Amino acid sequence: MIETTIFSLLNGLVYGLLLFMLSSGLTLIFSMMGVLNFAHASFYMLGAYFAYEMSIHIGFWPALILAPIAVGFAGAALERYGLRNVHKYGHVAELVFTFGIAFLIEEVVQFIWGKDQQPYNAPPLLDFPLFTLFNVDFPAYKAFMLFVSIAIFIALLVVLTKTRVGLIIQAAITHPHMVGMLGHNVPLVFMATFGVGTALAGIAGVIAAPVLGTYPGMAFDLGSIIFVVVVFGGLGSLAGAFVASLMIGIVQTFAVSFNIGMPDLLALLGLEFGADHFLVDLWTISLPQIGPLIPYLMLIIMLIFRPLGLFGSREV
Amino acid sequence: MSIKKTTLTFAAASFAASLMATSAMAADTIKIAFIDPLSGPFASTGSNGLREWKFAVEDLVNSRGGLLGGKKIEVIAFDNKISPKETLIQLKNAIGQGIQYVAQGNSSGVANALTSAIKKHNKRNPDKRVIHLNYAAVDPALTNAKCSYWHFRFDANVDMKMNAITDTIAGRKDIKKVYIIGQDYSFGKAVSAAAVKFLKEKRPDIQIVGNELHPIGKVKDFTPYVTKIKAAGANAIITGNWGGDMLNLAKAATSVGLDSSFFTYYAAGAGITAALGPVAKDKVFNVGEGHANPTVTKTWDDYQSRFKAKHPKKDVTYGRVPYTVRMFAKAVTKAGSAKPIDVARALEGMELTTMAGDKVKMRAEDHQLIMPIQVSVHTDDRIKFDYDNSGWGLRTISSTPAESNALPTTCKMERPKG
Numbered sequence: 001m002i003e004t005t006i007f008s009l010l011n012g013l014v015y016g017l018l019l020f021m022l023s024s025g026l027t028l029i030f031s032m033m034g035v036l037n038f039a040h041a042s043f044y045m046l047g048a049y050f051a052y053e054m055s056i057h058i059g060f061w062p063a064l065i066l067a068p069i070a071v072g073f074a075g076a077a078l079e080r081y082g083l084r085n086v087h088k089y090g091h092v093a094e095l096v097f098t099f100g101i102a103f104l105i106e107e108v109v110q111f112i113w114g115k116d117q118q119p120y121n122a123p124p125l126l127d128f129p130l131f132t133l134f135n136v137d138f139p140a141y142k143a144f145m146l147f148v149s150i151a152i153f154i155a156l157l158v159v160l161t162k163t164r165v166g167l168i169i170q171a172a173i174t175h176p177h178m179v180g181m182l183g184h185n186v187p188l189v190f191m192a193t194f195g196v197g198t199a200l201a202g203i204a205g206v207i208a209a210p211v212l213g214t215y216p217g218m219a220f221d222l223g224s225i226i227f228v229v230v231v232f233g234g235l236g237s238l239a240g241a242f243v244a245s246l247m248i249g250i251v252q253t254f255a256v257s258f259n260i261g262m263p264d265l266l267a268l269l270g271l272e273f274g275a276d277h278f279l280v281d282l283w284t285i286s287l288p289q290i291g292p293l294i295p296y297l298m299l300i301i302m303l304i305f306r307p308l309g310l311f312g313s314r315e316v
Numbered sequence: 317m318s319i320k321k322t323t324l325t326f327a328a329a330s331f332a333a334s335l336m337a338t339s340a341m342a343a344d345t346i347k348i349a350f351i352d353p354l355s356g357p358f359a360s361t362g363s364n365g366l367r368e369w370k371f372a373v374e375d376l377v378n379s380r381g382g383l384l385g386g387k388k389i390e391v392i393a394f395d396n397k398i399s400p401k402e403t404l405i406q407l408k409n410a411i412g413q414g415i416q417y418v419a420q421g422n423s424s425g426v427a428n429a430l431t432s433a434i435k436k437h438n439k440r441n442p443d444k445r446v447i448h449l450n451y452a453a454v455d456p457a458l459t460n461a462k463c464s465y466w467h468f469r470f471d472a473n474v475d476m477k478m479n480a481i482t483d484t485i486a487g488r489k490d491i492k493k494v495y496i497i498g499q500d501y502s503f504g505k506a507v508s509a510a511a512v513k514f515l516k517e518k519r520p521d522i523q524i525v526g527n528e529l530h531p532i533g534k535v536k537d538f539t540p541y542v543t544k545i546k547a548a549g550a551n552a553i554i555t556g557n558w559g560g561d562m563l564n565l566a567k568a569a570t571s572v573g574l575d576s577s578f579f580t581y582y583a584a585g586a587g588i589t590a591a592l593g594p595v596a597k598d599k600v601f602n603v604g605e606g607h608a609n610p611t612v613t614k615t616w617d618d619y620q621s622r623f624k625a626k627h628p629k630k631d632v633t634y635g636r637v638p639y640t641v642r643m644f645a646k647a648v649t650k651a652g653s654a655k656p657i658d659v660a661r662a663l664e665g666m667e668l669t670t671m672a673g674d675k676v677k678m679r680a681e682d683h684q685l686i687m688p689i690q691v692s693v694h695t696d697d698r699i700k701f702d703y704d705n706s707g708w709g710l711r712t713i714s715s716t717p718a719e720s721n722a723l724p725t726t727c728k729m730e731r732p733k734g
Contacts, residue, residue, distance in 0.1 A: 003543075003547055004543065004544065004547055007539075007540075007543045008540060008543070011537070011539050011540055011543070015537065110355075110359075115354075115355070115359035115360045115363050116360040116363075116586060116587050117360060117560065117563060117586070117587040117591075118587075119587060119590050119591065119704070121591075129572075129573055132573070134547070135546065136543055136546050136547070136572055136573070137571070137572045137573035138572075139571045139572070141571075142539075142571075211537055211567075211571075212536040212537055212564075213536060213560060213563065213564060213567075215357070215359075215360070215560065216355075216359065217355075217356050217357045217359070217560075218536075220356075221357070221534075221536060222536075253540050256530075256535075256540040256541060256544075257540045257543065257544055259526075259528070259544075286528070288528055288530065288541075289500060289528075289529060289530070289531070291531075292531050292534045292535070
């Protein structure tokens, strides 16, 4: 029991921080530009594929740095030459535009790398168990993921709260027009934010892909959950995204780890149903089975009782 | 203006030409609609199937002069994205194109939907009947409670394969605790039920320490699951996982240092073998029609070599596709017609010797192929045909004869009159 709890907590933390790396970029972009970037997870995928391709030629470590930069430039270019032109037609056009880009990126990735999962693995340097507790190994690579995510989180926090650039970004989030009036180049700030936001997704892709796999469906698989995170945490709130990421990461991992199910609940109530009951699937359902649904359930409950999200200040 | 005009004329001409080409082709080809996932999380499993179908058809039938005096088989791909709903749309699409044979295999959920749709269609349109050639969907129900005259299964079903797996487990006295994990749908449930049933019969002393299902294609990090398996102290794991679900399960297992034996249905090829690598040596077992190594016969060895020559980066992952194609071709030849009603009649009870020398028979009672089943182990020892160009592959360790795999069936199928 203790070992399951400790490992669930660690794994939940790794997964939660990964979600944060993705949702922080998404929420930054949303709060600044008012655009829900449907292609955000596609940049996560691009990061993974770029890093895989680069790691073949120059090794894992240079790829870790270069792939997110490449993704960031791709994102900035998309904003500069695509989104900026679409912007004048309003938010719906922007939404549809990013939606289309998501499909386009998936097709391009399939065209270049094919549909098979790519053998992108953790570097040999990190391919050892960091420690063994109760006979279960904790891989060094997971610790590395944890470390990178925390470093990024701190860097983001420092940049946003302690630097001049951060001040302008914060101001642009709430009062974009005022910032423009003050003589700041708002389009440039937008482009930079979009670039940084997508680069964050790129980093997430680079470090997560060896664990979660590098395949064309990876963007789609993670795409919906990061929207849950940003809406649950409150649109445009970084703190909200952080808390929501960790909550969802940990809740989901714990749900898988504990075999509590309807039979136990019913036993508490002193009820029992036969195996031939017509609702047998419902009476035998267990927590691990519905684990992946829990975040969506949390989202619905949140939207009913607090449509702003945890720390949000804007209506969805 | 003139450029536009030429392009237009050219487009019109080529359109007309292509129309003529298709109608000309339609006259002398037997079309098979290949309906399987070609995009999404199981795209790689589906596209391997398509590649192997196309190769087998070309290599074993078309290049040898075709059927019925020169008719070629044409495999036309339809992407169902592993969704039953999409499958029925694609089936309509295929029927609209006049196709009367459907090859499908990935996901028993899809197979159940497909075969019942075909049953209905055939009842309403006796002149445009369709046959379902199932090459991989192994839910026992398809040849038992839900059997259909228009469905033929060329793969051993879950129970037959579990029979072979548990034979191997029965001989391994070191196995005391077994964990069963699978995908949450008809197939995963069938694997779990079969494992519990056969283990109780053959090794009542074995304790089943876990039996759980996870959502199909949704779990990316299996670490929480394998942590639980490890905590349960299991020394053998039985899983029917396939595609990405198998790959990710194996990856997570190696990352936490799980050193139990894995008894699997589909832990080979499509990137899985390469991902398993040295850590899984002699620990991962795979059940199926086997014979990747040793190749047993020269014919089978040559066939795999020809496939590798054409697709150096890909592997023969479905050993049953070539004999499915051969049996289909044999049935068309025997019937002397490409009409489904005649072909179905010819397929019933048909016997064939596979290229690897196994004798297989399509049981008329339930349309289940009765075949020998092999258990193979993941190794790099004496591997001629490896997977994923990794140097690692499967080597047959035991074989159960066809007779002992002929499990009884409850099928009572409705046969067409006349």
